[in-house]
Amino acid sequence: MNPTHVSELLDRAAASVTPTETDPASRLVDLGRRSVQRRRRAWGTAGSVAVAAAVAAVVALPLRMAAPDRSGAAGAPGTTVSLGGVSVAVPEGWRTSEVTTFDPCIAEPRTVYLAARRGSPRAAQLSSKCPSEGQAWIALVQGGVPLYLTPERLVVKDGQLLEVTEDVTQSQWTYRAFNEEIMATGVFISGDAKGREQLLKRVTWPAGPPAPASGGLMLPDRITSAVSENAGPMVTAMDAKTLTRIRAALTELRDPVPAGEECTLQVPGAVGIGLDGVTVVLGDATCPQAVSTGGGRVRVPAGLGKELLDLIVASDRAAVERATKD
Numbered sequence: 001m002n003p004t005h006v007s008e009l010l011d012r013a014a015a016s017v018t019p020t021e022t023d024p025a026s027r028l029v030d031l032g033r034r035s036v037q038r039r040r041r042a043w044g045t046a047g048s049v050a051v052a053a054a055v056a057a058v059v060a061l062p063l064r065m066a067a068p069d070r071s072g073a074a075g076a077p078g079t080t081v082s083l084g085g086v087s088v089a090v091p092e093g094w095r096t097s098e099v100t101t102f103d104p105c106i107a108e109p110r111t112v113y114l115a116a117r118r119g120s121p122r123a124a125q126l127s128s129k130c131p132s133e134g135q136a137w138i139a140l141v142q143g144g145v146p147l148y149l150t151p152e153r154l155v156v157k158d159g160q161l162l163e164v165t166e167d168v169t170q171s172q173w174t175y176r177a178f179n180e181e182i183m184a185t186g187v188f189i190s191g192d193a194k195g196r197e198q199l200l201k202r203v204t205w206p207a208g209p210p211a212p213a214s215g216g217l218m219l220p221d222r223i224t225s226a227v228s229e230n231a232g233p234m235v236t237a238m239d240a241k242t243l244t245r246i247r248a249a250l251t252e253l254r255d256p257v258p259a260g261e262e263c264t265l266q267v268p269g270a271v272g273i274g275l276d277g278v279t280v281v282l283g284d285a286t287c288p289q290a291v292s293t294g295g296g297r298v299r300v301p302a303g304l305g306k307e308l309l310d311l312i313v314a315s316d317r318a319a320v321e322r323a324t325k326d
Helices: 003-016 024-033 122-126 193-200 240-251 304-325
Strands: 070-074 080-083 086-089 095-102 111-118 137-146 153-157 160-167 172-177 183-190 226-229 234-237 271-275 278-282 289-292 297-299
Touching: 080 111, 080 137, 086 137, 086 183, 095 137, 137 172, 183 193, 226 240, 226 304, 234 240, 234 304, 240 271, 240 304, 271 304, 278 304
Parallel strands: 095 111, 111 137
Antiparallel strands: 070 095, 080 086, 137 183, 153 160, 160 172, 172 183, 226 234, 226 271, 271 278, 278 289, 289 297
């Protein structure tokens, strides 16, 4: 999904949120039903985002929203910069650049960017190829990446679970921690495959949530709704019978995955389910494991994700039929 589309969806959600709105899931479901052509949905709304303000850095790069953009000299060995809890060891000979708005289309090679936000790429505005396409650079954008209900890919790097998205239009990859933050600091990396892997090794992520002592998945104490995607459109279940079955199935998962045995959860195949602020992603036969934004990674029967999705779809259709009759 093009990041521009994500921004459009979030902007629409933010514009419609009022201070009295307490259920971002229901608002997102409504947006999803009116945007069925969009494959992935951001889990949450922009109106509920609280962006972290702290910027910790070994090299002092204070982020002031009103300050002019600034660039630093080429980094010496051992230089580290940080933003929103994410740190990057600056490659030798690279420079750093602090900007208010990061535009990947005009990013300069061999540069580490720190930005308050990400702007619309000029390529999208001009319908042309980005001058920076394929060049090596890395950008940290504070609160710049949404949590997807069904991430394109979930990988483990240095013990941390990351949500990974490829932007094929600009030859770049986006990374963020898979946790309960609706909007998290994102790392955008451009370059060839080998170069991206080397740059990713230079990123240090904040510690993720620990697995429950029970060895299962961390779930909400009480579930009032279950939201998922059915080949694009959002679907939701709110009836007690369906929610009880879903919670029971997830609670029974007690076979933790040892470190080093994690596989990559990805679409198509993976099923994401939003449960009152916690997202659970279940894999298919290619990766029969499940993870929770609250913590925990367990083995699952290969078809469980599809079974739970079918339950939600059936509940959603029944609710629509009742509403139609009324």
